Amino acid sequence: MSRKHTMAHTKDKPFVCDICDKGFSGNATLKQHRNIHTNKRPFVCDICCQSFSQKGNLQVHQRVHTNDRPFVCEICGKGFRFSGNLQRHTMVHTKERPFVCYICGKCFSRNGTLQIHQKVHTNEKPFVCDICSQHFSQEGHLQEHQRIHTNDRPFVCDICGKGFRYSGNLQSHTSVHTKERPFVCDICGKGFSRNGTLQRHQKVHTKEKPFVCDFCCQSFSQKGNLQVHQRVHTNDRPFVCDICGKGFRYSGNLQEHTMVHTKEEPFVCDICGKVFSRNSNLQRHQRIHNNEKPFDCDICGKCFSNSGCLQQHAVIHTKKNS
Numbered sequence: 001m002s003r004k005h006t007m008a009h010t011k012d013k014p015f016v017c018d019i020c021d022k023g024f025s026g027n028a029t030l031k032q033h034r035n036i037h038t039n040k041r042p043f044v045c046d047i048c049c050q051s052f053s054q055k056g057n058l059q060v061h062q063r064v065h066t067n068d069r070p071f072v073c074e075i076c077g078k079g080f081r082f083s084g085n086l087q088r089h090t091m092v093h094t095k096e097r098p099f100v101c102y103i104c105g106k107c108f109s110r111n112g113t114l115q116i117h118q119k120v121h122t123n124e125k126p127f128v129c130d131i132c133s134q135h136f137s138q139e140g141h142l143q144e145h146q147r148i149h150t151n152d153r154p155f156v157c158d159i160c161g162k163g164f165r166y167s168g169n170l171q172s173h174t175s176v177h178t179k180e181r182p183f184v185c186d187i188c189g190k191g192f193s194r195n196g197t198l199q200r201h202q203k204v205h206t207k208e209k210p211f212v213c214d215f216c217c218q219s220f221s222q223k224g225n226l227q228v229h230q231r232v233h234t235n236d237r238p239f240v241c242d243i244c245g246k247g248f249r250y251s252g253n254l255q256e257h258t259m260v261h262t263k264e265e266p267f268v269c270d271i272c273g274k275v276f277s278r279n280s281n282l283q284r285h286q287r288i289h290n291n292e293k294p295f296d297c298d299i300c301g302k303c304f305s306n307s308g309c310l311q312q313h314a315v316i317h318t319k320k321n322s
Contacts, residue, residue: 032056048154064154064167088113132238148238172197 013023015030019037024030032054034040041051043058047065052058060082063069069079071086075093080086088109091097097107099114103121108114116138119125125135127142131149136142144166147153153163155170159177164170172193175181181191183198187205192198200222203209209219211226215233220226228250231237237247239254243261248254256278259265265275267282271289276282284306287293293303295310299317304310 048152050154065156067158132236134234134236134238145238149240168194168196 013025015024015027016022017024017030017033017037019034022033024033036053039053041053043052043055044050045052045058045061045065047062050061052061063081069081071080071083072078073080073086073089073093075090078089080089091109097109099108099111100106101108101114101117101121103118106117108117119137125137127136127139128134129136129142129145129149131146134145136145147165153165155164155167156162157164157170157173157177159174162173164173175193181193183192183195184190185192185198185201185205187202190201192201203221209221211220211223212218213220213226213229213233215230218229220229231249237249239248239251240246241248241254241257241261243258246257248257259277265277267276267279268274269276269282269285269289271286274285276285287305293305295305295307296303297310297313297317299314302313304313
């Protein structure tokens with residue numbers, strides 16, 4: 001039996017860090033630990049180039065790419081990348097939630113999850129994005145948010161190679177290839193690849209809108225829709241043009257803007273052949289051909305093909321009244 005292994009039982013840790021006094025049973029482990037203090041990250045992922053101070057952290061990280069799930073639930077057979085995730089999952093079966101929030105009474109299976117939850121009540125958001133200054137209550141949420149700016153897509157589909165910012169998006173995408181949609185809405189029969197997506201969909205039928213904007217009180221059926229809406233109030237523009245630096249609230253707006261630089265005009269009028277960079281511009285243009293005038297003046301009843309012309313016309317009435 002090796003001396004290093006014996007120390008695991010005797011708790012002997014003769015190698016002590018001279019910076020933080022933490023003890024280790026082996027000198028090699030101490031050397032790896034010191035990388036934390038020196039900010040050295042010699043272990044680099046050969047897939048996404050993310051670096052780590054310890055080899056073990058790199059190996060754990062690489063499970064994101066390999067989808068290796070070595071920790072398996074003995075009850076249902078579900079696999080997990082990390083032992084902590086398996087421990088949390090086990091409580092789904094045992095229903096054990098010993099940590100209780102003293103403010104709202106909500107129960108949690110882990111103390112760390114309770115502490116994170118309590119920031120909802122204190123409105124504490126200590127994690128700040130250094131690019132757009134948006135605040136977050138959890139470091140993990142900040143890291144996920146920053147992928148919008150870096151366009152980091154660490155979750156890659158094994159079938160088509162498409163990358164995604166979030167693991168959930170990859171799981172949803174995989175169903176495109178497998179066509180598997182086991183979660184079916186009992187009202188309209190629509191199928192979904194994930195139970196969470198089904199639950200969000202069912203709010204369409206129940207008209208349930210539990211997510212309320214604290215600026216204007218507008219309500220939404222999905223949290224993501226609320227977050228997108230709130231950019232109107234915060235003026236958050238996380239989608240930035242690589243060419244001119246202009247920011248946009250929505251990814252679709254950035255894609256349309258990019259065509260200004262590329263001169264790409266893929267939308268063609270089938271009547272006169274005029275081309276446009278945006279589909280909405282094409283639709284407005286086509287009103288000229290079909291004489292569609294959906295914007296009418298509520299004072300004199302005159303109709304116009306677009307809102308801009310109506311606004312210009314309205315000036316006539318305001319001048320008359322002044």
